[in-house]
Amino acid sequence: MPLAKPTVTQIQELAARYPSKQSAIIPALWAVQHEQGYVTDAAMSEIAQHLGLPPSLIEATASFYSMFLTRPEGRHDVVICVNAPCMLRGADEMAAYLERQLGVRDGATTSDGAITWHSTIECLGACGGAPMMQVDHRFEENLTPERIDAIIERLRTDPLPGPPHKGEGVEAPTPNKGEDVAQPKKPARPRARKN
Amino acid sequence: MGIKPLLTKDFATENLKQLAVYEKTGGYTGFKKALEMQPDALVDLVKASGLRGRGGAGFPTGNKWSFLPKGMYPRYLVCNADESEPGCFKDRYLMENSPHQVLEGILIASYAIGCNLAFIYIRGEYLPQTEALEAAIDEARQAGYLGKNVLGKGYDLDVILHRGAGAYICGEETAMLTSLEGYRGEPRLKPPFPAVKGLYGKPTVVNNVETVCNLPHIVLNGADWFKAIGTPTGSGTRLWCMSGHVNRPGNYEMENGTPIRELIEEHGGGVWKNRKLKAFQPGGASMMVLLPEHLDVGLDFDAIAKAGSLAGAGAMVVMDETTCMVDAARRYVKFFEHESCGKCTPCREGTYWMANIFDRFEGGEAKVGDIDLLLDIGYNIDGRSFCPLGDASTWFPRSVIKFFRDEFQEHISEKGCPFKKSVQEAVA
Numbered sequence A: 001m002p003l004a005k006p007t008v009t010q011i012q013e014l015a016a017r018y019p020s021k022q023s024a025i026i027p028a029l030w031a032v033q034h035e036q037g038y039v040t041d042a043a044m045s046e047i048a049q050h051l052g053l054p055p056s057l058i059e060a061t062a063s064f065y066s067m068f069l070t071r072p073e074g075r076h077d078v079v080i081c082v083n084a085p086c087m088l089r090g091a092d093e094m095a096a097y098l099e100r101q102l103g104v105r106d107g108a109t110t111s112d113g114a115i116t117w118h119s120t121i122e123c124l125g126a127c128g129g130a131p132m133m134q135v136d137h138r139f140e141e142n143l144t145p146e147r148i149d150a151i152i153e154r155l156r157t158d159p160l161p162g163p164p165h166k167g168e169g170v171e172a173p174t175p176n177k178g179e180d181v182a183q184p185k186k187p188a189r190p191r192a193r194k195n
Numbered sequence B: 001m002g003i004k005p006l007l008t009k010d011f012a013t014e015n016l017k018q019l020a021v022y023e024k025t026g027g028y029t030g031f032k033k034a035l036e037m038q039p040d041a042l043v044d045l046v047k048a049s050g051l052r053g054r055g056g057a058g059f060p061t062g063n064k065w066s067f068l069p070k071g072m073y074p075r076y077l078v079c080n081a082d083e084s085e086p087g088c089f090k091d092r093y094l095m096e097n098s099p100h101q102v103l104e105g106i107l108i109a110s111y112a113i114g115c116n117l118a119f120i121y122i123r124g125e126y127l128p129q130t131e132a133l134e135a136a137i138d139e140a141r142q143a144g145y146l147g148k149n150v151l152g153k154g155y156d157l158d159v160i161l162h163r164g165a166g167a168y169i170c171g172e173e174t175a176m177l178t179s180l181e182g183y184r185g186e187p188r189l190k191p192p193f194p195a196v197k198g199l200y201g202k203p204t205v206v207n208n209v210e211t212v213c214n215l216p217h218i219v220l221n222g223a224d225w226f227k228a229i230g231t232p233t234g235s236g237t238r239l240w241c242m243s244g245h246v247n248r249p250g251n252y253e254m255e256n257g258t259p260i261r262e263l264i265e266e267h268g269g270g271v272w273k274n275r276k277l278k279a280f281q282p283g284g285a286s287m288m289v290l291l292p293e294h295l296d297v298g299l300d301f302d303a304i305a306k307a308g309s310l311a312g313a314g315a316m317v318v319m320d321e322t323t324c325m326v327d328a329a330r331r332y333v334k335f336f337e338h339e340s341c342g343k344c345t346p347c348r349e350g351t352y353w354m355a356n357i358f359d360r361f362e363g364g365e366a367k368v369g370d371i372d373l374l375l376d377i378g379y380n381i382d383g384r385s386f387c388p389l390g391d392a393s394t395w396f397p398r399s400v401i402k403f404f405r406d407e408f409q410e411h412i413s414e415k416g417c418p419f420k421k422s423v424q425e426a427v428a
């Protein structure tokens, strides 16, 4: 799917804004993810073309950052933090509850395509309201099972996708429906060796 | 001593995010005053105020500014809004409540160092905060605080808000610059320091969000006023992000030097569920654990360092008597394993092996030699890593082994966690 015109314009503007057009790579990746919901190889080639840089450079950068998605996900994005400060206030219990209510494993998308969820060890910056989840990039703090139920209900019945793929008039990406298979989580950074 | 709102004093004001409201609380008068001063005089003022960086290392801000080589232009200012240290959520609070205060601080710093293009590097997860800053930048531009010929004073300044994409290491200043240049966010060798050779190879200052938020107040009220707050080597206040087992978690702006006891017991309402305090951790995931006997230590860089930990980025993680210290350390180690950028071997491999061994403790498979193995690996990472992330990954676990070695032993003898109540049981 070629990039939409406004996205291309945005990338060109970004390239002109920074002292070096290479600095526009990450903002350009955001623009693409905003439009298409995730970042494909084809999209990275297009970014390369517009910035006048080799595609390998775009890929090298994109693969370093854990927030760039490489495959379609559900309409809504739920992340629950299980680092120590959240763990102290019951994050594991909330993650287990969430998993049970959604009926899919960590990293997977619900069969109606509504929600992709995963747990994270990255502190999301809301430890003061732990246990917490990030729902379409907004914090939901002081979780209880009842609050989780209400959030899930809201997301399931909301036909529109939330950010990072919230683009105006952009259709919700269709995830692999009905599959309760944990999608392999992208490793944060490819490593030299991992045994 | 005690609660002392300087940066947060107007946070109860409705719509403080809006320029007009911010101006009504005295906003941008600090910047206007700064514009009447010579840049060098501003640097001297900040030096004299004793302001130290709030991003973690506590380096004197004015000194950092004065390291910029004379006559070398362009120069850049990068405001570090990457806040990702587990336990920290203060920069977020400053940005979402008063984005103009952050911006005003950036304007003052930029003018002082002679920078015409400043950057804010904000972590990708902070979307509402990004939107708040974006709106503030637009408003400031329209009001003439930004752009060509700022307020008619012949000074040009633009600010670019740059969104990261999920990498803790990009909070480290050299990795941040590499990331800002569009590469994988790996740290660079120091020296040369960013002040000499930073962004695009040009002289660059990196300052934390909370650090720059102090500037309007220092410019308005003077160095002596600021020095009179806090301790002799730690002027001013800090935002402490309290989390974990306290009754009232949240952000508290405290005068430097206030006893930790006051923060936890008085403002935090003490340990929750009428339980006893077991340990606490200032500074965030990287920093060493402290014990109830350290409660009378002051909230201050130097005092906390003397007590055997570090104030870091101002987190206060409180742990009650039911906390499994092994599991707490395990989470942090897994965090560092996840966030290691992979550039150097001690950190990349060491954090991986530490995480593996911690999983053995959790899973009841740890062997008698594993405690010393952890210490040995820690010893081989600390001081041998390319950047402080590797070193710091060992500090909390090693301090926990020092004070709570018996808990590790119990995990071995009881073949699993003696504290763990079953997760299923809790949610059923």
Ligand SMILES: Cc1cc2nc3c(=O)[nH]c(=O)nc-3n(C[C@H](O)[C@H](O)[C@H](O)COP(=O)(O)O)c2cc1C
Pocket: B052, B053, B054, B055, B056, B057, B058, B059, B061, B080, B081, B082, B083, B084, B085, B168, B169, B170, B171, B172, B173, B174, B206, B207, B208, B209, B211, B212, B387, B388, B389
């Ligand atoms: C691994 C690592 C992560 C860091 N993360 C941050 C951060 O998220 N925010 C921040 O302001 N400083 C962070 N720092 C400190 C910065 O390198 C730098 O010292 C700081 O931004 C300088 O600003 P200051 O002088 O105003 O404190 C980090 C340092 C390291 C080693």
Ligand code: SF4
Pocket: B169, B187, B339, B340, B341, B342, B343, B344, B345, B347, B348, B385, B386, B387, B388, B389, B390, B391
């Ligand atoms: S210490 Fe860790 S984070 Fe720092 S350069 Fe080495 S691998 Fe990267």
Ligand code: FES
Pocket: A081, A082, A083, A084, A085, A086, A087, A122, A123, A124, A125, A126, A127, A130, A132, B086, B087, B088
């Ligand atoms: S540890 Fe979970 S948000 Fe900070």
